[in-house]
Amino acid sequence: MSMLDGLRLLDGLRFRNISSPIHKIDPRAKFVYVCALFFVAILFNQIIPLLILFLSQVPLVIIARVKKEWLRLIRGSIFFAALIFAMNVISLYFYGGYPSLASIIEHSLAMTLRFIVLVESFSIFFLTTSPDIFGLSLEQMGIPYEFCFAFTTAIRFVPVLAEETQTIMDAQRARGLELESGGFIKRIRNYIPILIPLIVNAIRRSLELAEAMESRAWGASKKRTNLYALKMGGKDYCFIIISIIIILISIYVWLFIKIPSITQIMQL
Amino acid sequence: MAIIRASNLTYTYPFAEKPAFKNVNLEIERGEFVLLTGPSGCGKTTLCRCFNGLIPHFYGGTLEGEIIVAGLKPSEHAIYEMAQHVGFVFQNPENQLFALTVEKDVAFGLENLGLPRDEIRRRVDWALKVTGIYDLKDRAPFELSGGQQQRVAIASVLAMQPEIIVLDEPTSFLDPLSAKSILEVIHRLNRELNITVILVEHRLDLAARYASRVIVMDEGQIILDEEPRKAFLEEKTKMVGVGIPKVVRLYLLLREDGINLSRVPLSPDEAAESIVEVLESDRG
Ligand SMILES: Nc1ncnc2c1ncn2[C@@H]1O[C@H](COP(=O)(O)OP(=O)(O)O)[C@@H](O)[C@H]1O
Numbered sequence: 335m336s337m338l339d340g341l342r343l344l345d346g347l348r349f350r351n352i353s354s355p356i357h358k359i360d361p362r363a364k365f366v367y368v369c370a371l372f373f374v375a376i377l378f379n380q381i382i383p384l385l386i387l388f389l390s391q392v393p394l395v396i397i398a399r400v401k402k403e404w405l406r407l408i409r410g411s412i413f414f415a416a417l418i419f420a421m422n423v424i425s426l427y428f429y430g431g432y433p434s435l436a437s438i439i440e441h442s443l444a445m446t447l448r449f450i451v452l453v454e455s456f457s458i459f460f461l462t463t464s465p466d467i468f469g470l471s472l473e474q475m476g477i478p479y480e481f482c483f484a485f486t487t488a489i490r491f492v493p494v495l496a497e498e499t500q501t502i503m504d505a506q507r508a509r510g511l512e513l514e515s516g517g518f519i520k521r522i523r524n525y526i527p528i529l530i531p532l533i534v535n536a537i538r539r540s541l542e543l544a545e546a547m548e549s550r551a552w553g554a555s556k557k558r559t560n561l562y563a564l565k566m567g568g569k570d571y572c573f574i575i576i577s578i579i580i581i582l583i584s585i586y587v588w589l590f591i592k593i594p595s596i597t598q599i600m601q602l
Numbered sequence: 603m604a605i606i607r608a609s610n611l612t613y614t615y616p617f618a619e620k621p622a623f624k625n626v627n628l629e630i631e632r633g634e635f636v637l638l639t640g641p642s643g644c645g646k647t648t649l650c651r652c653f654n655g656l657i658p659h660f661y662g663g664t665l666e667g668e669i670i671v672a673g674l675k676p677s678e679h680a681i682y683e684m685a686q687h688v689g690f691v692f693q694n695p696e697n698q699l700f701a702l703t704v705e706k707d708v709a710f711g712l713e714n715l716g717l718p719r720d721e722i723r724r725r726v727d728w729a730l731k732v733t734g735i736y737d738l739k740d741r742a743p744f745e746l747s748g749g750q751q752q753r754v755a756i757a758s759v760l761a762m763q764p765e766i767i768v769l770d771e772p773t774s775f776l777d778p779l780s781a782k783s784i785l786e787v788i789h790r791l792n793r794e795l796n797i798t799v800i801l802v803e804h805r806l807d808l809a810a811r812y813a814s815r816v817i818v819m820d821e822g823q824i825i826l827d828e829e830p831r832k833a834f835l836e837e838k839t840k841m842v843g844v845g846i847p848k849v850v851r852l853y854l855l856l857r858e859d860g861i862n863l864s865r866v867p868l869s870p871d872e873a874a875e876s877i878v879e880v881l882e883s884d885r886g
């Protein structure tokens with residue numbers, strides 16, 4: 335995976351200004367929901383509940399009208415998913431006391447699915463939450479403004495950096511730089527002529543930004559106002575209650591219901 | 603009283619061997635439209651940085667002499683205090699916009715000042731309307747064209763209701779058409795809101811017509827300070843390689859041929875007017 339692919343993946347996380355019922359939910363409520371999904375995904379390590387969890391998010395994605403971006407993110411995570419799968423198979427084969435290859439593969443698949451569910455819920459959150467609003471909710475939760483500002487600014491500059499990287503790569507290629515040649519060390523060294531201008535530019539850019547911030551009264555008042563204010567409404571509380579119900583149900587299932595594995599079902 | 607007064611102002615950047623400018627004396631009155639020009643590296647940007655306290659607070663270095671801006675000594679007031687009197691628009695539109703929506707960007711300075719929310723809303727809407735970008739208020743700044751971005755930058759300093767706006771080559775990243783419309787916006791701020799404008803600009807063809815005064819710098823010194831119709835006739839202006847407006851060159855060419863226009867034109871319209879005048883008086 336090259337640096338540019340990494341940036342593209344980040345660019346996939348970029349918020350797009352669409353309006354949908356999910357976009358309108360308070361980020362704090364959505365955050366509780368994502369935490370609930372995380373909790374459930376960590377709680378279970380069998381394929382069936384993880385698959386149900388995965389599929390149950392699909393309607394949400396469709397309501398939020400971010401199907402394309404969401405698919406791109408899932409596709410982007412396939413590389414890591416494959417890595418996780420391979421590592422699981424290898425380590426379970428050598429160390430785990432698993433009875434058969436089939437059960438090793440099933441367990442590894444479950445772990446991979448868990449990862450994908452985590453990515454999925456994470457992306458639903460970021461695809462439907464404007465970073466500005468997210469920063470604001472952090473601010474309202476008492477996180478220092480400087481930190482929230484750094485966060486939103488970083489997000490704001492992802493597309494700019496991606497474009498700049500592309501420009502520098504094109505320029506260096508035009509001057510004869512070959513990126514994909516040579517051995518491992520050589521390949522890493524190939525990226526130096528791209529990294530240096532990128533870093534120099536980034537430093538210059540951040541100085542200019544600092545200058546512009548100062549010129550617009552940065553730090554003038556300890557009590558900074560925000561143009562927007564977040565207020566939790568009935569829908570948001572509903573969303574939180576749904577999240578809590580999801581957690582309760584899964585704890586119940588986890589405690590009292592024995593979940594069969596696919597291997598067991600096949601043997602029946 | 604002058605809104606900006608500098609006397610014997612000399613500034614040296616940290617670690618620099620020689621001053622970026624030396625013994626600058628300058629008085630600018632409220633409501634003026636000052637066009638500051640001169641070859642690259644002559645110290646225009648550095649001088650502008652003194653107006654809102656970026657020098658000395660942000661850049662350090664040694665500032666000698668005296669400067670008073672809007673009744674304040676920038677060295678004795680924090681940049682955020684100066685920012686309420688002096689708006690600063692930078693060259694690169696990309697690196698002066700931080701937020702993810704236009705209106706949030708315009709609100710940035712007011713948020714920093716801690717103004718009440720409805721006051722911010724009122725001023726943001728006003729600034730967006732004055733600069734003609736109200737329709738873009740929910741867009742992301744990075745999706746906009748350079749010209750639109752520069753309007754956002756202007757709106758965001760305008761929202762702070764400064765008495766002075768300093769613009770450092772605001773059109774150098776723009777195509778001629780967007781440059782023209784940005785200059786028109788600046789002109790309107792000066793004429794309708796009586797904001798003092800200090801515009802650093804190389805595009806004299808487009809900017810000259812709006813200026814009430816032209817200052818030319820070279821090698822850290824002010825070498826010319828005149829009203830525009832006189833400034834471009836000076837030998838010194840040509841000497842430092844400031845490209846005088848084409849219509850002024852036309853005026854000079856006609857004069858060589860013995861045709862005297864009634865005044866030095868600063869825009870094609872003015873030139874056309876004067877030429878028609880001459881033609882009609884010939885006929886008559
Ligand atoms: N941040 C800086 N640090 C040190 N020297 C600088 C800095 N910025 C500009 N200079 C120097 O100060 C002089 C004037 O530059 P500047 O004010 O940027 O000129 P202009 O804006 O007219 O092109 C130049 O010699 C330049 O090298």
Ligand SMILES: [Mg+2]
Pocket residue numbers: 646647648770
């Ligand atoms: Mg400059």
